[in-house]
Amino acid sequence: MILIHCPYCDEKRPEIEFANAGQAHVARPLDPSSQSDEEWEAYLFIRANPRGRHHERWRHVHGCGRFFNAVRDTVTDKFETTYKAGEPRR
Amino acid sequence: MSGYRLENGGRVDRSRPVEFSFDGHSYQGFAGDTLASALLANGISLFGRSFKYHRPRGIMAAGSEEPNALISVDRGAGRFTPNLRATSVEIHAGLSAFSQNRWPSLKRDFGAINDRLGMFFPAGFYNKTFMWPRSFWEKLYEPAIRKMAGLGDAPTQEDPDIYASTYAHCDLLIVGAGPAGIDAALEAMGSNKRIFLIDEQDELGGGALADPALWPWLERSRKALIDAPNVTILTRTTAFGYYHDNFIGAVQRLTDHMPDNSDSPREKLWRIRAGEVVLAQGAIERPLVFDGNDTPGVMLSSAAKVFANRYGVAVGKSVALMTAHDSGWHDVFALAKAGVVIKAIIDVRTDVSSALLDEANRLGINVHLNHSVTGVNGRHRVTSIQICNNDDYVGARIDCDTLLMAGGWTPSVHLWSHSKGSLAWRDDIGAYVPDQPNENARCVGACSGGWDFGSGVIIDVLPTPKDQSRIKAFVDFQNDVTAKDIKLAVREGFRSIEHIKRYTTNGMATDQGKTSNLNGLQIASTALAKPVTDIGLTSFRPPYTPQTFGAFAGHAKGALFQPTRTTNIDGWAAENGAVFELVAQWRRARYFPKMGEDMHAAVNRECVAVRSSVGIFDASTLGKIEVVGPDAAEFLNRMYTNPWKALEPGRCRYGLLLKEDGFITDDGVSARLAPDRFHLTTTTGGAARVLNMMEDYLQTEWPDLDVWLTSTTEQYAVIALQGPNARKLLEPLVEGIDLSADAFPHMAIREGTICGIPTRLFRVSFTGELGFEINVPTAYGRALWERLMAEGAKFDITPYGTEAMHVLRAEKGFIIVGQDTDGTITPFDAGLDWAVGKKKPDFVGKRSMARPDIVAPGRKQLVGLLTNDPNVVLEEGAQIVADPRQPIPMTMIGHVTSSYWSETLGRSIAFALVAGGHEMMGSTLHIPMPGKTHEAKVSGMVFYDAEGARLHV
Numbered sequence A: 001m002i003l004i005h006c007p008y009c010d011e012k013r014p015e016i017e018f019a020n021a022g023q024a025h026v027a028r029p030l031d032p033s034s035q036s037d038e039e040w041e042a043y044l045f046i047r048a049n050p051r052g053r054h055h056e057r058w059r060h061v062h063g064c065g066r067f068f069n070a071v072r073d074t075v076t077d078k079f080e081t082t083y084k085a086g087e088p089r090r
Numbered sequence B: 001m002s003g004y005r006l007e008n009g010g011r012v013d014r015s016r017p018v019e020f021s022f023d024g025h026s027y028q029g030f031a032g033d034t035l036a037s038a039l040l041a042n043g044i045s046l047f048g049r050s051f052k053y054h055r056p057r058g059i060m061a062a063g064s065e066e067p068n069a070l071i072s073v074d075r076g077a078g079r080f081t082p083n084l085r086a087t088s089v090e091i092h093a094g095l096s097a098f099s100q101n102r103w104p105s106l107k108r109d110f111g112a113i114n115d116r117l118g119m120f121f122p123a124g125f126y127n128k129t130f131m132w133p134r135s136f137w138e139k140l141y142e143p144a145i146r147k148m149a150g151l152g153d154a155p156t157q158e159d160p161d162i163y164a165s166t167y168a169h170c171d172l173l174i175v176g177a178g179p180a181g182i183d184a185a186l187e188a189m190g191s192n193k194r195i196f197l198i199d200e201q202d203e204l205g206g207g208a209l210a211d212p213a214l215w216p217w218l219e220r221s222r223k224a225l226i227d228a229p230n231v232t233i234l235t236r237t238t239a240f241g242y243y244h245d246n247f248i249g250a251v252q253r254l255t256d257h258m259p260d261n262s263d264s265p266r267e268k269l270w271r272i273r274a275g276e277v278v279l280a281q282g283a284i285e286r287p288l289v290f291d292g293n294d295t296p297g298v299m300l301s302s303a304a305k306v307f308a309n310r311y312g313v314a315v316g317k318s319v320a321l322m323t324a325h326d327s328g329w330h331d332v333f334a335l336a337k338a339g340v341v342i343k344a345i346i347d348v349r350t351d352v353s354s355a356l357l358d359e360a361n362r363l364g365i366n367v368h369l370n371h372s373v374t375g376v377n378g379r380h381r382v383t384s385i386q387i388c389n390n391d392d393y394v395g396a397r398i399d400c401d402t403l404l405m406a407g408g409w410t411p412s413v414h415l416w417s418h419s420k421g422s423l424a425w426r427d428d429i430g431a432y433v434p435d436q437p438n439e440n441a442r443c444v445g446a447c448s449g450g451w452d453f454g455s456g457v458i459i460d461v462l463p464t465p466k467d468q469s470r471i472k473a474f475v476d477f478q479n480d481v482t483a484k485d486i487k488l489a490v491r492e493g494f495r496s497i498e499h500i501k502r503y504t505t506n507g508m509a510t511d512q513g514k515t516s517n518l519n520g521l522q523i524a525s526t527a528l529a530k531p532v533t534d535i536g537l538t539s540f541r542p543p544y545t546p547q548t549f550g551a552f553a554g555h556a557k558g559a560l561f562q563p564t565r566t567t568n569i570d571g572w573a574a575e576n577g578a579v580f581e582l583v584a585q586w587r588r589a590r591y592f593p594k595m596g597e598d599m600h601a602a603v604n605r606e607c608v609a610v611r612s613s614v615g616i617f618d619a620s621t622l623g624k625i626e627v628v629g630p631d632a633a634e635f636l637n638r639m640y641t642n643p644w645k646a647l648e649p650g651r652c653r654y655g656l657l658l659k660e661d662g663f664i665t666d667d668g669v670s671a672r673l674a675p676d677r678f679h680l681t682t683t684t685g686g687a688a689r690v691l692n693m694m695e696d697y698l699q700t701e702w703p704d705l706d707v708w709l710t711s712t713t714e715q716y717a718v719i720a721l722q723g724p725n726a727r728k729l730l731e732p733l734v735e736g737i738d739l740s741a742d743a744f745p746h747m748a749i750r751e752g753t754i755c756g757i758p759t760r761l762f763r764v765s766f767t768g769e770l771g772f773e774i775n776v777p778t779a780y781g782r783a784l785w786e787r788l789m790a791e792g793a794k795f796d797i798t799p800y801g802t803e804a805m806h807v808l809r810a811e812k813g814f815i816i817v818g819q820d821t822d823g824t825i826t827p828f829d830a831g832l833d834w835a836v837g838k839k840k841p842d843f844v845g846k847r848s849m850a851r852p853d854i855v856a857p858g859r860k861q862l863v864g865l866l867t868n869d870p871n872v873v874l875e876e877g878a879q880i881v882a883d884p885r886q887p888i889p890m891t892m893i894g895h896v897t898s899s900y901w902s903e904t905l906g907r908s909i910a911f912a913l914v915a916g917g918h919e920m921m922g923s924t925l926h927i928p929m930p931g932k933t934h935e936a937k938v939s940g941m942v943f944y945d946a947e948g949a950r951l952h953v
């Protein structure tokens, strides 16, 4: 069971306290109605599937409840870093 | 030597005889014996039948790597454990063990015919033979294969044992308490580290238990470790898996070695998080591959030494050794000194050290260098062996009752591999050893490839003059895989060991190839003429040895399998005969049958009572979220499809929630209590999901909004009073709220007290009748319910359950998200476009409602269905076709989502999702069901009081 560092609690906690919330840094368009079908499709459905470094969102759902971002290696399953929502991509 | 028990030696307690039984016969052993050592001492050589060919099998190893001697232990009703290794079962008074995979008896086994038919069971036999037709699998192949092949019988009764589980944290975890593991513990003992030392055997020592010279050291070390306050020792504990971040799973066997089934837990599952892990798992000796190497009486040479030195048992009365490694020589020297007759040492090598030759000479043992065993005589026990010179194949016969094999050593890198540590190939020992760690872990002792057993050669198959295609030289003993099978797989084009493994099943048995993986790899390497490292290595996966389901289930079974959520009113329902159902972990009253009523009768009565007087319903399970803050209305306006900003305090609104893809995910009535405060409700099953979704948008998309979300589901008990007499019942009990129709209209909320209890009183209806939902602090729920029941007696108040609730809402055309929708239904599909704020610039899911596939014609749409025969209640889930005379397979255009008998209407009603359904009003569709195809007409969804006259009173 992986240990995940919550950047809000500033503690490493077991993964059962967390929920994965998909790819990170996929911002909802500010004006969805101005999006073309292709742009909206890309926002809704098209996701990266990298071998290696992957930016994803996690929620400390059974802890502080906050969503945060993480960089996880999809090969080793190791977390490189976690950082607060709104902070620049690492 | 009396029988096979040596006069002296061993760690068994000869003053404590133990009676036990095997296949119904009584035997005697000593305290400290395993089932294997005790039966060997009694001269038993036949322990079981092999998996595929039903060949007679004996003991091959002395530890948990044993592939052959799988047995069952019966500890009474529900306490039957198959597939235990006889070498790991400690005997105790009354132990009742059985051999497996034989019928009618171990010595006369019907399935042994498979052995004669062996030529018909090549590698990939199952894949090749049982391919067609598909239906034969279920009816013929699988039952037949299951009967003939296989391991022990699965227990048939519920397991009455208790299984415990615990978490532990330590600085240093040492797996394996042989000399290397003990040394690691002794070294760290003086620090302030919390240390765990765990070992699968019943006492510390590992390999040292078979080496009497080490026993004084072992005893001193054991005492020191027991006395150390920072060392926790767990014996009879198998570290079965190594998971991320130094998380180790281990099962401790607590009572199986004891005579009586006690009430204390049988096993304990340990979840250990360690700062550092030291793996001292040791190494496993490799069998040699030659014709007849599975005959009972052929075993690993190291095992013979363990049986002699640890258990005081001679594995035979005349023993020969076939070896490729120095360690075999040392083993038989030890046996000779313990009084066992050694007939010969046969070494495949041409040169061995003069020290070994001198010692053999001194002990009077015949030595045959550059020779190999080419045949084994005897079926249930070795009677003699055939040996040949490797060059000219000139041979000889040697009479013996036991043949030992010493094929070199395989470091146990199982847990290291679980942890994703890398491996490196070492040509000198012909094995993979630990290389780079992936966790804070290291290997010590034999599992790191370091040992003082001497040296040897690695040989895939012993030389033989025989036709290789006609011999049975086993590689995987448990799965009955021979060298021939692996060569065949290579000839048929398999190149990767992962594929060869799956095709031949080599290494796929319950022992995970502990004794077979490396031999299989070497044979494939030779056959492919490629180095081993080019063929790969199969991965090891948990568990290291098979573990019980009980250990993993722990206390999580029966009522404790998952939490059951109950409302404050649940106790009243139970006491008043409610029949319950589980809804998203909530226990909900489904109906309240009176004497003699079935569900149908009870639901009819409950529905009629609501429509004619008043019904009472426990709605406490509704999800509730308090939304507070200056931007609360703006936030809800962005989340829900409908407008919220203009909603006045004191009023309610039906909210429809989509996901960003435009599909309905939840709904519920919500109330505005104040400009900055809303009381949201969600579906019972959707509460957590909706809160998570709202938190997601609030935290990550609109962090500028000043809003707080709090789950209040369990803060309120909710009692629904529904029916024309609801107001009359409520009026005298409420203070501070004017209940009149003008002052308190439908879809409004008021705060006040009821029976002195503070309440948020909703005027809402999921039944189409005049109705109220009374929210009070949870602890008051049952008291208020009982008061309402007492006061309502004059109106013949009737408690109703979820089943009547479903009927009543369906009569009114109200959908249930998740029953009438399935995650692919838009508001338009569901006929809920009235709930979508067309003028709103944006809300979650709005843009998707213009997606090409969502505006395309032919989408499934929710409609009403009225059967032509009003007495026919369609099955929910039944498929719908337009034309029942079309050829099979028919085109299915939809399915029934909700279907009930409506006592109020005197007929059945249904909802269905039908492609293009909104355009089909009045047309006839066909619903094939068992026995008959029914006709139904497409209708609107509101079947009762379409104008809402009953609501606005």
Ligand SMILES: [Zn+2]
Pocket: A006, A007, A008, A009, A010, A060, A063, A064, A065, A066
């Ligand atoms: Zn946190």
